[in-house]
Amino acid sequence: MQLVGKLALVTGGTDGIGLEIARQLKRKGTDIIVCGRREDLLGSARTEGFEAINADLSNAEGCQALVQVLTNRPLDILVNNAGMSGNFGPEDPLDLALTDRAIFLNLNAPMHLIGQFLPGLLTRPEAAIVNVTSGLAIAPRAGGPVYCATKAGLRSFTKALRYNLRHNKVHVIEALPPVVDTAMTRGRVGGSKMSAKECASQIVDAIESNSREANVGMVKLLKMVYSISPALARWVMIRF
Template identity: 75%
Template sequence: MNITGKSVLVTGGTDGIGLEIARQLLAKGASVIICGRREELLVSAREEGLEAIQADLSTAAGCAALAATLANRPIDMLINNAGMSGNFAPGEPLDLALTDKAIFLNLNAPLHLIGHFLPTLLQRPEAVIVNVTSGLAIAPRAGGPVYCATKAGLRSFTQSLRHNLRDTNVHVIEALPPVVDTAMTRGRVNGKKISAKQCAAEIVDAIATNAKEANVGMVKLLRLAYSISPALARRIMIKY
């Protein structure tokens, strides 16, 4: 896709991977809209030249409100990046309220937004949907059961959606980051992390080259291991 001149919506775009994607697309000549919940981060993003809208995508009403705000805008690219961990410590009871919120934000919200924006995307000369899942959608880790389940669900949906839209102008990309140094992982996930800037660069490159997947960083090795032995890949990742 030629990114220059495209109108882009990035969810969860006020920090981390989403903000870096927005910055890099803006630098390539796109008109970028981001959304998030924290007003102070939205203000900071506006100072960088991004259009920033306050939105809570953890409910159906919040997704509908965002879609209504942008109803008359010619969106060319929808990047479903917003997410949360929703995890719980081993031995602790499952927080059902937190679990429900994580399931909606990580899985239902992308589906809702695609449902809202797909008619507009289908009318554009060329359009892209990017769903940000995770390497953990391929093989889960014990420390993140809710997160892994939602990302695996979104991965499955993305693959089916890509097939269903294969004869249309809408290209569907799945982005699979490894562990990225963001607010969500700090103090919760140990080990080597890549920067949000590096992760975003690989995702933006996948958009520019019309790739089907952006297997970011170490996820490339995970994909290789899984292709050789899914059972081995799962044994390795469950303890990660």
């Protein structure tokens, strides 16, 4: 895909992987719109020269408000990156409101935005939808049941969407990061973590090369193990 002169929307684009995707697309000549919820991060993004929109995508009203703001803007690339971990486990107090927000943000919001922006994307000479899932969409870990469930759901949706759009010029890409050093993983997940910059680089390469998937870092190994023995991959990851 030719990135120069394209217009991209990156959700969750004010921090972490999303911000790095926005930076790297911008360096390749793409015009960028980012959205997020924190005014301090939105201000920092504007300082870097991004168009930044305050949008809460954890509910239908927030998704619709973002769509209305961008009515008549000719999007070429939609990057569904925004996400949150949720809260559900024996060591966490049950917070169903937070769980519902996580389910909507991680799974429903990409569907809402794709449904609203797809008619416009179909009119572009070439376009891309990038859904950021996770290696945990392949095999879950015990520490993040809500996150794993939503990412697995988004992976399934992405596969079906890609098939449905196979005769169109809208390329559907799934990005599967490993554990990345972001605000969401700090203090919650230990061990070695990939930098957000390197993760974003591999995702942007996948967009540029029209790849179907960006299996980032250790996810390549996970997919290999899963292809040999799904049971082994699940056994390893559930304890991760």
